Amino acid sequence: MQRPRASLGRVIDDLGATLLDLAHGDPDRAGDIGGVVIHDPLDHPVLPPHALVLGIGVDAPDEVAALLRTLGRQRAVALVLRAPVPLTDEVRAAADKAGVAVLGLSRGAPWSHLSEMLRSLLAVGDVRVDQAESLGGLPSGDLFAVANAIASLLDAPITIEDRNSRILAFSGRQDEADAQRVETILGRQVPERLSRVLHDRGVFRELLRSDRPVFTGPIPDGSGSQTLPRVAVAVRAGDEVLGSIWAAVPGRLSAEREDALCESAKLVALHLLRVRAGADVQRRVRADLVSSALEGGAGAAEALERLGLANRTLLVLGVALDERRDELDSATVVQDRQRLADAFAMHVSAIHPRSAAAAIGAVTYGLLPGSGDKAESRAVRTLQDFLDRVGDRLPAIAAVGPVAVDLSDVAHSRSCVDRVLRVLREGSAHRRIGRLDELQGEALILELRDLAAARGDEPAGALARLIDYDRRHHGNLVETLRAWLDAFGDVVAAAESVFVHQNTFRYRLRRVAEVGECDLSDPDQRFAVMLQLRVLRI
Missing domain, CATH: 1.10.10 (Arc Repressor Mutant, subunit A)
Structure with a gap:
């Protein structure tokens, strides 16, 4: 069975912060995107159902309205225009009647960036989660491969850094640079003293203002010698600076190599966007599959098949932050939940390579193959080991559900996990791990409290x-x-x-x-x- 490629809402979620803005329409009303098509005013191709159309060069309100009416007849999902989108009353009315959402591509963002990213995102749903893709002939998101390719173009060692001067990737031949570059690579962060000099020289300010390479001369390293000169260029996606590329060079670059560095920045932008979107998409796909399996509905069997857990006896595990800590603000809670989820996913994958874990709401659930009389006891030890590892850095609680032999058992086991986690969080049991057969009484009391509160019962x-x-x-x-x-x-x-x-x-x-x-x-x-x-x- 072929999986849905991607919905318009998902595309906006993944690219909206950088490339796309929803100008008008309801992204949730449309179905899955059937393909990406570039609008050609001199041709009228037959669009695939639910197409996403790139309206390159379409900016006059009457042209936009006419195109929306045409796209409505061909069941298109959305039209992308260069921002600012001319949202006149005529355009809004045409979009509403056609049922086509209108998106705006950020100023300065190349249409090629958007096309490449859409191609990558739409391919995610059709392939397995771990299948690699290619951008510019290089593995999608493999920044180290990109850095080595740029190093070959410039004949100089390269680093790719984020906006905070943290090293995202680096090329080979770093030994040809200097001690400061080696220190940067080892620490995965530009040293503070070097960063301060670059700031004082205005290099960072110039990077943010210019789309051309910025050259800076040697910098004293404090030991009587100097660093090699540096040349850097900002990596942009539209108006947003994603990071920068830095090369340690003996002198200024030739005009040809400066142009090559600028073109390389565009490729790095694609990969950085793919890393950002891909991580979110991968996490969301796995969470959707785990959620479907835990619900035990019509899609549970297929979800388990895609997770590689079909026809297996499973244990459902759950971990959550002990959020009785009143001093935490919401931003910290969200961040800690994600850290806990990532750590737990790594932990259970080390226990069993076919396991699956994903955060669903405030709880991270794990599906772990296991059978036998001691299965639940082994799972408790697995959770205890995990809680010991995270320690007080992420105070957490954990629960083990009963062994699930079939699909209906999986949903029941998840329910048991939820009930136990609630007892651990709200009840009087001063413990961090539990099973329902140990805490059923406390769970029933909490559920009776819910019933009494819903009815408005008072003492009598x-x-x-x-x-x-x-x-x-x-x-x-x-x-x-x-x-x-x-x-x-x-x-x-x-x-x-x-x-x-x-x-x-x-x-x-x-x-x-x-x-x-x-x-x-x-x-x-x-x-x-x-x-x-x-x-x-x-």
Whole structure:
């Protein structure tokens, strides 16, 4: 079965921050994109269903409106125009009637960048998650291959850096440079003293302002010698600077090599965008597959097949941040969740190469092959080892579901994991790992609380009378009853827990029976009031 290639919403999610803006329309209304077509005003090709059309050179409002009407008849998904998009009333009306979304390509962003990125993104859904692609004849996202290719063009060692001067990739022949370059490679970061000199010389400022290479002369390294000169060029996608390319050179580049460096920057931009989008797409595809498998619906069998877990006995594991830490802000929580998910995925893949893990909401679930009487115990040890490894850096809780033999068992096991994680997060159990067979009672109490809250239940009967008495007389009969029930009727232990004499406690207990009009020797009445105390959170 052929998988959907990509939806318009996904394309906007992946490229929207850099290349594309949704100018008008609903990206979720359209189906999967069937292909990318360049509009040619001198030709009228038959478009594939749900085509994404690149309207190169179309900018007049009447031309845009006419093209939208044509695309609507051919069931196109969207039209991409160069920003700013001429959104007149006529254009909006034509887009709404045609059911075609209108996107704007950022100023300065080449149409070739967009075409290449769309080709890469649309190929993701048709291939396995790990299948490699090619951009400019080089493996997609392989920045080290790109760096080596540029080094061959310039005959100089190359580094590719992000906007914060962190090394993303580097070429060979770095030993031909200088000690500062070697230190940069080893530390994966431009040294602060070198960065400060470049800043003082205005190199970074010039990089941000110019699309041509920037040359800077030798820099003293503090040991009596100097670095080689550097030439750098910014890597751009539209108006956004993604990073830069740096070459250690003996002198200024020739005009031909400067042009080659500028062209190389365009290729690096494609690869950087692909790395950014590809990581998100890969993560999202795997999360979709894991989610489908855990839901146990019509797509569960196919999802497990694509994950390589079909016809296997599975264990469902779950980890989540212990978010009782009130000092965390939302941004930190999101970042920590992703770090936890990545660490857990690496951990379970080391345990079993056919395992799968993905973050779904606040929980990262793992599907781990396993069978036998000791399977759950082994899974608990796996989780304990993981929690020990992350330690206090990412305080987390974890749960193991029962062994899943078939598809329906997988969904049930996921439900058990969710219930256990909630007990660990909200309940009184002071532990970090659990299974439902150990914590079912606590899980039922939490679910009864949900039911009582949804119904708006309030204390009634004996408990309501005791609460009313305590409120009017500043008494402590509810506290006395709770302590006695928690101590299983042991007056000595109960009195110690509320710091009163045993005789005082016995007197209060008699008042509980009198005021509450209840018989504490009746097990049904005891259970009823105990359940109210637990569920209604008095």
